[in-house]
Amino acid sequence: GQQVxxxxxxxxxxxxEDFTTYCNSSTTLSNIQWYxxxxxxxxxxxxxxxxSGEVKKQKRLTFQFGEAKKNSSLHITATQxxxxxxxxxxxxxxxKLIFGTGTRLQVFP
Amino acid sequence: KAxxxxxxxxxxxxxGQQVTLSCSPISGHRSVSWYQQTPGQGLQFLFEYFxxxxxxxxxxxxxxxxxxxxxxRSEMNVSTLxxxxxxxxxxxxxxxxxxxxxxTFGAGSRLTVL
Numbered sequence: 194g195q196q197v198x199x200x201x202x203x204x205x206x207x208x209x210e211d212f213t214t215y216c217n218s219s220t221t222l223s224n225i226q227w228y229x230x231x232x233x234x235x236x237x238x239x240x241x242x243x244x245s246g247e248v249k250k251q252k253r254l255t256f257q258f259g260e261a262k263k264n265s266s267l268h269i270t271a272t273q274x275x276x277x278x279x280x281x282x283x284x285x286x287x288x289k290l291i292f293g294t295g296t297r298l299q300v301f302p
Numbered sequence: 303k304a305x306x307x308x309x310x311x312x313x314x315x316x317x318g319q320q321v322t323l324s325c326s327p328i329s330g331h332r333s334v335s336w337y338q339q340t341p342g343q344g345l346q347f348l349f350e351y352f353x354x355x356x357x358x359x360x361x362x363x364x365x366x367x368x369x370x371x372x373x374x375r376s377e378m379n380v381s382t383l384x385x386x387x388x389x390x391x392x393x394x395x396x397x398x399x400x401x402x403x404x405x406t407f408g409a410g411s412r413l414t415v416l
Contacts, residue, residue: 226404226405228405234409235392235407235408235409235410236345236392236394236405236407237407238404238405238406241404281345287358288350288357288358289335289347289350289358289360290335290347290405291347292337292344292345292346292347293344294344295344295345
């Protein structure tokens, strides 16, 4: 079946540093969503990407969808302590959302 | 409007027992999906219900089942509990099935099997 790997698995950064997580699929994706889960919380929708090469920004967050639609990335500029949590990519495949392995971000003040 | 409500929030069971978890979706949402989250396996898709019919199923044994009622509320049941069933069970609702819907998750039901 489809495998969705995210790297890195963990990332510790100093507040103010940048952070990037990558999502890689073994198959071509029709679209992909990103979710954030705070410690002790539940996943919350961030954004959806549909088009090849698409780039979307939300304040300090930049989301990209690869040209081949097999990978995606989330970049956070100048991290803040509020960015702490696990970030999941979630491709939509055969009528269901499959979640990636997640990247846990820890931000030190 | 109210979000997705899951009950109970926490429960402890012993091996061999069975458990039923409940999910009330956002008003007007007709699709309900269930996920199991564990530290080792991450977020795993269990099943999706729409209009009282199971539309999709993940790779879980038959001990895991669910249903959806006419008011879109959903329940999932796990029979003959095993230690490995300890997990956070998340329910998510979305308005419809067509296209890539955005999921709104509930707070989850944390199950501990002893």
